[in-house]
Amino acid sequence: MIRLAILAGDGIGPEIIAEALKVLDVLRGEGLQVSTEAAAVGGAAVDLHGDPLPDATLELCRRSDAILFGAIGGPQYDVLPREQRPERGLLRLRKALDLFANLRPARVFPQLAAASTLKPEVVAGLDILIMRELTGDIYFGEPRGIRIEANGERVGFNTMIYSESEIRRAAHAGFQAARRRHHRLCSVDKMNVLESTQLWRDVVTEVGREYPDVELSHMLVDNAAMQLVRNPRQFDVILTGNIFGDILSDEASMLTGSIGMLPSASLNATGQGMYEPIHGSAPDIAGRGIANPLAQILSLAMLFRHSLDRSDLAERIETAVEATLEAGCRTADIAQAGEKVISTTQMGDAVASALARGRT
Ligand code: NAD
Numbered sequence: 001m002i003r004l005a006i007l008a009g010d011g012i013g014p015e016i017i018a019e020a021l022k023v024l025d026v027l028r029g030e031g032l033q034v035s036t037e038a039a040a041v042g043g044a045a046v047d048l049h050g051d052p053l054p055d056a057t058l059e060l061c062r063r064s065d066a067i068l069f070g071a072i073g074g075p076q077y078d079v080l081p082r083e084q085r086p087e088r089g090l091l092r093l094r095k096a097l098d099l100f101a102n103l104r105p106a107r108v109f110p111q112l113a114a115a116s117t118l119k120p121e122v123v124a125g126l127d128i129l130i131m132r133e134l135t136g137d138i139y140f141g142e143p144r145g146i147r148i149e150a151n152g153e154r155v156g157f158n159t160m161i162y163s164e165s166e167i168r169r170a171a172h173a174g175f176q177a178a179r180r181r182h183h184r185l186c187s188v189d190k191m192n193v194l195e196s197t198q199l200w201r202d203v204v205t206e207v208g209r210e211y212p213d214v215e216l217s218h219m220l221v222d223n224a225a226m227q228l229v230r231n232p233r234q235f236d237v238i239l240t241g242n243i244f245g246d247i248l249s250d251e252a253s254m255l256t257g258s259i260g261m262l263p264s265a266s267l268n269a270t271g272q273g274m275y276e277p278i279h280g281s282a283p284d285i286a287g288r289g290i291a292n293p294l295a296q297i298l299s300l301a302m303l304f305r306h307s308l309d310r311s312d313l314a315e316r317i318e319t320a321v322e323a324t325l326e327a328g329c330r331t332a333d334i335a336q337a338g339e340k341v342i343s344t345t346q347m348g349d350a351v352a353s354a355l356a357r358g359r360t
Pocket of ligand 1: 012070071072073074075087090259260276278279280281282283284285290291292293295333
């Protein structure tokens with residue numbers, strides 16, 4: 001029996017999670033053995049328990065095979081002390097489960113190629129995956145701070161640091177992801193200037209010898225930023241550290257032109273993972289039934305692929321999403337002028353029906 005924790009969170013989180021659960025129900029109806037248990041997180045948990053990550057929620061996550069996460073946050077919580085803010089709950093959860101491998105696909109569905117700010121011929125068919133290390137690098141390195149020199153001038157400083165073991169486990173996650181795709185991995189660093197990324201390149205090269213079936217290449221980060229807009233389809237999996245990955249993954253997501261379509265995964269060393277849309281809780285549209293549930297549904301597909309080793313079910317869900325788009329279904333965020341707009345629940349229903357029809 002597969003055990004899933006369902007953390008819907010705030011804003012549009014519960015609306016889009018409900019649609020992902022419809023999709024899961026289709027698979028259950030076909031005999032898939034899966035149990036789900038919901039728990040509060042983020043602002044909803046603050047309202048109920050005064051804590052954005054209650055102990056019971058963390059315990060549920062620990063004993064689950066994977067976590068399907070909606071979104072958290074809202075303006076009403078921005079006035080709370082830092083420890084009680086919804087975002088703290090998310091960060092504590094990532095840390096408690098040691099979710100060090102952040103996978104962010106950027107895929108352009110052919111039906112939506114015109115939504116990108118790049119020319120359709122550059123992005124049509126784009127399907128890349130960025131594997132960003134999430135728990136190390138300059139964001140966590142010590143010492144850090146702002147000090148005052150003897151002459152009174154202020155100096156800000158951070159430490160870019162990676163240990164061999166941190167690089168090694170990130171590299172394994174990257175190579176394994178490449179194995180599930182097109183067997184090509186491009187590792188991005190700045191080894192011409194930064195020693196910590198020289199070590200990154202050395203260790204990734206060593207780990208690469210264990211994956212002779214994956215073609216490894218290396219690229220400097222400035223070139224990678226340029227190549228992502230010049231010819232993004234040259235990439236399959238991009239593996240990189242925390243700060244470079246932060247920037248490159250946002251750049252890549254914009255290639256697709258629609259935030260409501262993009263899922264993500266954060267994995268630990270056991271393959272346990274948390275799966276969530278890259279967008280937030282969208283308080284500006286919450287409660288109106290117009291949010292796009294596809295990033296959440298595609299997060300469920302990633303969950304099957306990366307935590308449950310069921311690429312077959314992941315592909316079926318992705319194919320159902322594509323068929324739904326092909327049939328002309330559009331929520332407001334992805335509709336072009338003149339296209340008919342459907343609601344969150346209609347989109348979820350359409351994907352669930354396409355999935356049920358698509359059984360082979
Ligand atoms: P956002 O991603 O929530 O929204 C940005 C814009 O995109 C909004 O106009 C929103 O309506 C739109 N949008 C987002 N998802 C959509 C969807 N599925 N369908 C249609 N339109 C969609 O970012 P924000 O407005 O900067 O942040 C809102 C709240 O979300 C804040 O409290 C922020 O802290 C939080 N947040 C949470 C997460 C997370 O849960 N992982 C991530 C980012 C932001």
